[in-house]
Amino acid sequence: MDEPWQQPSIIRHSQRLLQSFSGWTGRSLLDTTGTPIEIARMLFEAPFVLVSHGTEADPIFNYGNRRALELWELSWEQFIQTPSRQTVAPVAQEERDRLLAQARANGYIDNYRGIRISSTGRRFWIEQVLLWTVLDEGQQPCGQAATFPKWEWIVDE
Numbered sequence: 475m476d477e478p479w480q481q482p483s484i485i486r487h488s489q490r491l492l493q494s495f496s497g498w499t500g501r502s503l504l505d506t507t508g509t510p511i512e513i514a515r516m517l518f519e520a521p522f523v524l525v526s527h528g529t530e531a532d533p534i535f536n537y538g539n540r541r542a543l544e545l546w547e548l549s550w551e552q553f554i555q556t557p558s559r560q561t562v563a564p565v566a567q568e569e570r571d572r573l574l575a576q577a578r579a580n581g582y583i584d585n586y587r588g589i590r591i592s593s594t595g596r597r598f599w600i601e602q603v604l605l606w607t608v609l610d611e612g613q614q615p616c617g618q619a620a621t622f623p624k625w626e627w628i629v630d631e
Contacts, residue, residue, distance in 0.1 A: 477518065479519075480511065488514040490611075491503070491608060492506055495606055495621075503517075519540055523541045523620075525537060526618065527617055529616060533557065533558050534554070535558055536554055537554070545592065546590075546592050547594050547596070562588075563589055563590075573586060582604060588603070597627075601622060601625065601626070605618060605620045
């Protein structure tokens, strides 16, 4: 199978992620010089974590770059079938819901810190998280995305 970033739908989604990020924050998530497929590859191979989910009632991940797949210990196929709420501890669900609503209302939120859970149950802190609403070509919301440069595994004592 081709790498996920080579799929036409993911190339298009990569453009939406970058354009929405820039539109909300006024900053660039990534150097966007190159062809759409080159940019999609750079985003997938970026040194930071990038994830997004759709607009379903129980949103399902529709994108995770290589760092995200490694962190959550999932293949691409597994990741894009995972409801994003499953990566959050049950006790943190209310906070997650509040943050998603705040990002929907304001376009984005910045500098969030929280705990997430990998597919094998390993817990980790995510830090310096920026969460934003992803817009389609008609400027209609089509999901939400998050990126963060730092994470730290939690070692139970």
